[in-house]
Amino acid sequence: MIEFNDVTYSYxxxxxxxxxxxxxxxxxxxxxxxxxxxxxxxxxLVKLLMGVLEGYTGEIRIDGEVLTEENLQDIRRRFxxxxxxxxxxFVGATVEDDVAFGLENNGVERDEMVRKVExxxxxxxxxxxxxxxxxRLSGGQKQRVxxxxxxxxxxxxxxxxxxxxxxxxxxxxxVLEILGQIHKDKMTTIxxxxxxxxxxxxxxxxxxxxxxxxxxxxxxDEIYHDTEALISSRLVLPFTIWMADRxxxxxxxxxxxxxxxx
Amino acid sequence: xxxxxxxxxxxxxxxxxxEHLALNRISTEFEEGKYYxxxxxxxxxxxxMIQNLNGLxxxxxxxxxxxxxxxRRRTKQKIIHQAKKRVGMVFQFPEHQLFEESVIRDVxxxxxxxxxxxxxxxxxxxxxxxxxNVDEALFDKQPFDLSGGQMRKVxxxxxxxxxxxxxxxxxPxxxxxxxxxxxxxxxxxxxxxxxxxxxxxxxxDMNDVYEYTxxxxxxxxGNLIRSGSTKDILTDEALLxxxxxxxxxxxxxxxxxxxxxxxxxxxxxxxxxxxGLYTKWRDxxxx
Numbered sequence: 001m002i003e004f005n006d007v008t009y010s011y012x013x014x015x016x017x018x019x020x021x022x023x024x025x026x027x028x029x030x031x032x033x034x035x036x037x038x039x040x041x042x043x044x045l046v047k048l049l050m051g052v053l054e055g056y057t058g059e060i061r062i063d064g065e066v067l068t069e070e071n072l073q074d075i076r077r078r079f080x081x082x083x084x085x086x087x088x089x090f091v092g093a094t095v096e097d098d099v100a101f102g103l104e105n106n107g108v109e110r111d112e113m114v115r116k117v118e119x120x121x122x123x124x125x126x127x128x129x130x131x132x133x134x135x136r137l138s139g140g141q142k143q144r145v146x147x148x149x150x151x152x153x154x155x156x157x158x159x160x161x162x163x164x165x166x167x168x169x170x171x172x173x174x175v176l177e178i179l180g181q182i183h184k185d186k187m188t189t190i191x192x193x194x195x196x197x198x199x200x201x202x203x204x205x206x207x208x209x210x211x212x213x214x215x216x217x218x219x220x221d222e223i224y225h226d227t228e229a230l231i232s233s234r235l236v237l238p239f240t241i242w243m244a245d246r247x248x249x250x251x252x253x254x255x256x257x258x259x260x261x262x
Numbered sequence: 263x264x265x266x267x268x269x270x271x272x273x274x275x276x277x278x279x280x281e282h283l284a285l286n287r288i289s290t291e292f293e294e295g296k297y298y299x300x301x302x303x304x305x306x307x308x309x310x311m312i313q314n315l316n317g318l319x320x321x322x323x324x325x326x327x328x329x330x331x332x333x334r335r336r337t338k339q340k341i342i343h344q345a346k347k348r349v350g351m352v353f354q355f356p357e358h359q360l361f362e363e364s365v366i367r368d369v370x371x372x373x374x375x376x377x378x379x380x381x382x383x384x385x386x387x388x389x390x391x392x393x394x395n396v397d398e399a400l401f402d403k404q405p406f407d408l409s410g411g412q413m414r415k416v417x418x419x420x421x422x423x424x425x426x427x428x429x430x431x432x433x434p435x436x437x438x439x440x441x442x443x444x445x446x447x448x449x450x451x452x453x454x455x456x457x458x459x460x461x462x463x464x465x466x467d468m469n470d471v472y473e474y475t476x477x478x479x480x481x482x483x484g485n486l487i488r489s490g491s492t493k494d495i496l497t498d499e500a501l502l503x504x505x506x507x508x509x510x511x512x513x514x515x516x517x518x519x520x521x522x523x524x525x526x527x528x529x530x531x532x533x534x535x536x537x538g539l540y541t542k543w544r545d546x547x548x549x
Contacts, residue, residue: 038410038439084437138304166354166436168304168466169508195439236440239469239511239533246537259518262540 001028001157001189002049007058009044018044019056020212026157031183031190033200035223036209037234042193045209046161049191051076080155082146084162090142096121096130099149106153120148123178140171147175151182158182161193176202197230198238208233224252263348263427263460265292265315269324272310272484276322284310286484287324292428297454298462299471299492302481303506308464311481312430315462316349317342329427347376350426354436356417360405365391365416368405372424383423390419393456394449411442415449422453428460429453435467447474472496472510473532480505497529512536 004024010017019041026032036042047053048060051072060067062075092098099117108116121127124144129137134145143166150158160179164172180202182188192203200206206223208216210233216226223230227237227245237245240255248261272285285307292298292315300308313319314326317333320342326333328345353359362368369387370380378386391401394415400408405416421429431450435443451474454461463475471478471492478495480488482505488495495501497513509517512530520526524543530536 037441138309140304162437165438169468170506171304197440234441236444239515242533243515243536247540259515259522262519262522262524 001063002026002191003059003061004045004048005059005061007048007056007060009048009053009056017212019048021058022212022214024207024214024217026189026191027205028189029187030204031179031192031202033192033194033203033206034209035194035197035200035206035233035235037195039211040209040233041212042195042209043161044212046081046159046191046193049159050079050081078156079159080150080153080157081159081161082143082150082163084165090134090145092134094130095126095132095134095137095145098134098145099152102149102153116152116154117148120152121145123151123182124148125174125178140167143167144171144175147178154186155188157189157191159191159193162195164199165194165196172199195235197224197235197241208235210234221252263329264294264327265329265349265428265460266327267291267311267314267324268327270311270314270321270326271323272307272314272319273322284484285314288486289324290479290486290489292460292462294427294460295458296460296477297451297475298460299475299478300462300464300481301466301468301471301478301507302487304466305483306481307484308481309432310484312351312432312462312464315345315428315430316351317345318351343376347424348426349428349430350421350424351430351432352418352421352434354433356421356434357405357410357413360413360417360420363404364402365396365405365408366401368416369420369423372420376424386423386425387419390422391416393422393453394419411445414442414446418449418453422457426459428462431461431463431465433464433466435465435470450474466508468496468502468508468510469512472513480507493529 004022007019007022008017009019034042034045048056065071067075090098091101096117099120100113103113103116118127121130124147126141126144126148129141134142143163147163164175167175176199179190183190200220203220206220207214208223208229215233216223216229224241230237240258241252244253244258267288267290270285270288274282274284300311302308310319314321320333320335320337322335328348331341331345333345360368362371366387369391370383373383373386396412396415405413435446438446447470450461465471475492478490478492479486480495487505496510499509499517502509512533516526516529526539530539
């Protein structure tokens with residue numbers, strides 16, 4: 001669905017490449033996680049995809065079509081993105097107004113809009129807050145509303161740019177579970193940007209980035225197996241993997257298996 | 263200096279249809295030199311509680327005693343200002359609050375703002391920047407030229423340079439990548455030990471609370487449910503489950519292995535200690 005072919009980008013004020021000859025595929029219907037430390041280039045990747053940055057070399061193709069200035073607007077309309085900090089994304093006076101905003105812009109009929117807003121808010125467990133003022137919500141609650149806003153648009157591609165990193169553990173689990181459900185039910189293509197290795201368990205495919213390059217790619221199993229590559233990428237091993245690595249000569253397993261084998 | 267809450271009650275938008283009781287008659291104490299964790303679900307009142315500790319919010323009812331300063335419903339700005347001097351607050355992304363033209367001026371801003379002279383402020387600024395391992399070569403640089411991690415240290419040095427008796431950390435690791443998370447928590451651990459100040463940490467990360475704090479206060483829907491030692495509260499699985507809080511990873515694994523018949527001499531406090539205790543048991547039970 002999305003292809004990066006030999007894409008290189010550098011920020012004007014920096015002497016190294018933020019993205020260094022990246023070639024990657026994001027397949028339709030798959031959940032692809034992109035993992036990397038701060039400054040590894042994962043957010044630059046998203047910015048190029050969203051057309052926020054210009055002046056890269058190489059090409060980006062969406063469904064075979066090369067991304068250009070002309071088709072950018074049309075293509076972007078099919079993507080929804082949720083950022084790390086939703087504070088600047090709120091436009092509505094109430095939670096439900098905010099979620100309805102995109103639908104309203106697209107001229108969705110009122111009854112349908114009400115239904116979609118309700119559905120999206122229920123999906124993120126925020127229905128009871130529908131009449132609340134977004135600015136009064138906690139950080140975690142705000143983020144769930146932002147996700148509802150993206151979901152309501154029923155996009156072809158949902159991008160989450162460290163979207164759970166400010167949520168509490170329960171909120172994080174809820175959101176991951178909800179995203180997993182949506183991905184399964186609707187085959188929504190998901191690009192999940194994260195610096196947390198513990199969050200990639202549900203993905204179909206995972207990409208590890210370091211200093212602007214892709215250093216590892218594969219299934220979650222394959223990624224977790226190569227603990228050395230992860231540590232050298234300045235990532236922190238999740239608890240279970242850390243323990244297994246130290247006590248059982250390093251192999252990827254779920255928590256229950258760890259308990260059984262220790 | 264201790265902080266004592268006496269029937270602290272905090273009501274948002276009182277006498278409106280949106281009235282909300284955020285804290286309900288909380289009486290408790292924060293003792294000098296200890297490291298506290300405040301835990302509870304989103305909306306339990308954690309943030310409201312700490313905002314009452316330095317006058318960012320004033321009690322709706324009840325009192326907050328910050329040493330010999332008393333904060334009440336209509337306490338005057340002058341007195342609030344004194345509380346703010348003694349209770350420093352580090353918010354999420356403190357580096358976003360940098361604004362001066364150089365690192366050193368930025369750190370000096372706080373001390374000067376509470377009445378220190380230029381020389382004293384500079385002396386404090388230099389001392390705390392060095393304590394946090396910020397290279398002297400950076401002192402005259404623009405804060406915005408530094409890396410994110412260094413900017414965070416500069417921002418924290420700015421709070422420490424006011425030499426507060428109490429340091430409040432409001433979800434200091436939210437949004438950080440895991441490596442910066444560890445570095446930040448290590449940094450606060452070091453500050454707490456070296457300066458001997460009271461630290462109050464708000465976080466959802468029970469692993470951090472378990473590893474770093476001495477005491478815990480558990481809030482739920484504005485009520486103080488439990489106050490006591492971290493070791494007691496964070497190993498109480500039933501209690502944590504009741505309030506939908508995570509059991510720390512090490513505690514959970516230790517209990518699960520004990521249920522399998524593995525014996526630990528004591529509850530491990532860190533991952534390394536777990537490895538040590540587990541290996542010892544295993545070696546004693548080699549097949």
